[in-house]
Amino acid sequence: MSSPSSVSHFQTLVMSFHGVIVIETVEEERVRSLINTAINDMQLAVFEWSIAQGLTRAQGNIHNRWTNEYAPPEKQPPQAIGKTAEPLDMLRHIETMAYPAIYWLKDLARHLDDAVVARQMREVVQQFSQSRSTLVLTGHSITLPPDLAQEVVYFDLKLPQPEELYQTISEVVRSLRGKIKVEIQPDGINALVQAMRGMTLQQARKVIAYAALHDSKLSADDVNRVLQRKVQVLHEDGLLDYIPAEMNPAQLGGFEGLKNWLTRARVGFGAQAKAFNLPPPRGILIVGIQGCGKSLAAKTIARTWSMPLLKLDAGRLYDKYIGESEKNFRRAVTLAETMAPAVLWIDEIEKGFGQSDNDNDGGLSRRLFGSFLTWLQEKSEQVFVVATANDLTRIPPELLRKGRFDEIFFVDLPNEVERAAIVQIHLRRRKQDPQRFNLADLVQVTDGFSGAEIEQVVITALYRAIHEQRPVDTDLIVEEVKATVPLSISRREDLHRLRTMAQERFVSVK
Ligand SMILES: Nc1ncnc2c1ncn2[C@@H]1O[C@H](COP(=O)(O)OP(=O)(O)OP(=O)(O)O)[C@@H](O)[C@H]1O
Ligand SMILES: [Mg+2]
CATH class of the missing domain: 1.10.8 (Helicase, Ruva Protein; domain 3)
Structure with missing residues (x-):
């Protein structure tokens, strides 16, 4: 069963003298159903080829029965026409076949590395571009030699409806x-x-x-x-990681401003907003200092909204073949859309779509970035994007312009209230009762520490307690704090720069 619009699109491609239609799919029964429905009112024969079966006349559909000496319909399986198992023999044979037909060639692309096969294919294609005959190429990811690539049109076999x-x-x-x-x-x-x-x-x-x-x-x-x-x-x-809501235990201290914003934004997913034709929230960007909970915030959003979290690894989008990276991106977001409503988390977005230090990638990251922006602007499914970034200088300015993301947040080092929350989260997570500790002292000594650094001192203090066979206490943690040089000191300049740049432009998460 194929949707009427895709059938008529396919028919139009065939009738408008396209010599080759490429369908990237392994779902051959859906291709068969598409072709059979399409030829219903087209008076075209159908031939199929695979290296295992050779070229056979396909049975067609009930409206388009046929008989010939090669493969009568009752006969299963149909017999191959002559000696046509080898790609070159098959293409030469097709070139001599005079009547209009769809020739469905399965997994042929991998044989086009052979220069003779590729050339023969071009000759068939050139001949077909003036007739109603068409080659249909199917297979998993199809990469064609450049001179052939220009002659083909891609048909997108949408995922099943x-x-x-x-x-x-x-x-x-x-x-x-x-x-x-x-x-x-x-x-x-x-x-x-x-x-x-x-x-x-x-x-x-x-x-x-x-x-x-x-x-x-x-x-x-x-x-x-x-x-x-x-x-x-x-x-x-491999492109997306999936974390179901019930397997996402993220707990975030502080971030009250962000949490309030999210409570308001959630309304945008509701029935009332839909009734008023309001677009659902698109997404946010969280910029800020290392180890201060940007990634954790992304996870927390999915958890509090009870939505699955999909993590896009932008680094894995890249592919050495032209066009493949964009295709990977399409595949990833199409999949994300099938999981809607969902949160799509793009961690460290500058690594995937940012400006690279050199221009060696032939503009690839630019093009990918363009695809991302278009998708962000036009997506209709309820996929809420949470992007995070450390390095503002590598983010293309277009992305920071108003209206791209619903909001851009800046995360600074945690203040006193937040540090108290973070200390307690990490003590509890390690089965320690926060009431046994002097929280005021811990909050004071961890001034300038990031959430990640606070977590780390709790962990090392616990290791030491186990090693020295004594309970962990405030003093032990304070000692570990004193032995740590936080990033806010070792990288004071960088932090200062980021802070002055971000503070005046973005909304604080606090
Ligand atoms: N506000 C917070 N509340 C609770 N835990 C926190 C908080 N901030 C950081 N942490 C702890 O620090 C760890 C690291 O934080 P996270 O990975 O979210 O930081 P990040 O901002 O994404 O850093 P990076 O820029 O290095 O990716 C978290 O797994 C968490 O345990
Ligand atoms: Mg992170």
Whole structure:
């Protein structure tokens, strides 16, 4: 089943003399269904090729039956035409075939490293650009030699739509009849479909079958199982890390200003805001001093909003092939959109989209940055972006302009109240009762310490206590504090510069 708009887009490409249509996918049954639906009213034959089967005439659909000597429809599997298993033989054969057809060539791209095959392909393509015949290339990530790359058009086989996923559930249930009980209401099925978004049909089918067979029934509980499996599928992709709300224990001391802002912003995700056609909040940027809880704040937002947290590793977007990095970025944000509502966390954004020190990347980081800005501006799904940054000088100024992010926050070293909160969080986390400590003393001696540095002195004091076989107390922690030179002293100049630059332009998190 393919959506009518994608079918008609595909038909238009075929009719407008495109010699090659590239579809990057491994979902061959969806390609088959797309082609079959498209040729319904086009009077085109369909041929398929793979290196294993050679070139075969495909059966087509019921409206477009055919017979010929090579592969009568009853005959399974169809027989290969002549000697066409080798890519070169196949392309030469196609060049001689006179009637208009779609030639679906599976995984051919990897054979185009061979100069003769690539040349033969170009000759076919040139011939097809004046006829109604079209080559359709499919495969996992397709990279073409440059001279061919100019001749092709990419067709984006969108991820399965809810109706397709719905149908997949029915198919699986039907195929497992007698083996499983179906104990799920329409609401539950909708939740299942929602959970399956972002998966290919093959993945979805396996996941549903697994969830149903696991306890011999399909029930509302399976939504969690499906989500869990989707996490693993996402993880294999490597670009995004997924942290479900219930596995995110982040606790943030201070940041009251940010926390208030977030409480207000949350309204933007509600039904009332939607009814007024208000756009949902886009995202924020948190700039500031090392170890002061920027990353922690990102995690805390997802936790307090009970949304899954998706961490985008911008460094992993880069790919040596032209265009691949942008494609990686698209893939990552498309996946993020299928998890909506979700928080997309881009840590240290200057490393991914920032200005590089040299211009060796041929403008790649610029282009990626452009893709990011466009997406940020236009995204419609409820994906809230939390970007963090340390180094203001490497952030392109466009990003800091009003209206890109909903707000830009600046994080400074924690003040007294915040230090008290942070000390208590870290004592409790290590199973120490804060009441046994002189908090006022600890707050005073940690003046100039970042949250990370406070956590570190608590940890080293505890190590020492274990080593010396005595309970940890205020004195022990104070000793560790005195033995530490915080960044606010060792890198005073840098901090000063960042602070003066940020303070007057951005909102404080406090
Ligand atoms: N406000 C805070 N409340 C509680 N813990 C904090 C706070 N600030 C920092 N910490 C502790 O310090 C650790 C490091 O903080 P985090 O990684 O969030 O800092 P960051 O600002 O992202 O630093 P960097 O710039 O180095 O990435 C946290 O895991 C947490 O344990
Ligand atoms: Mg960080």
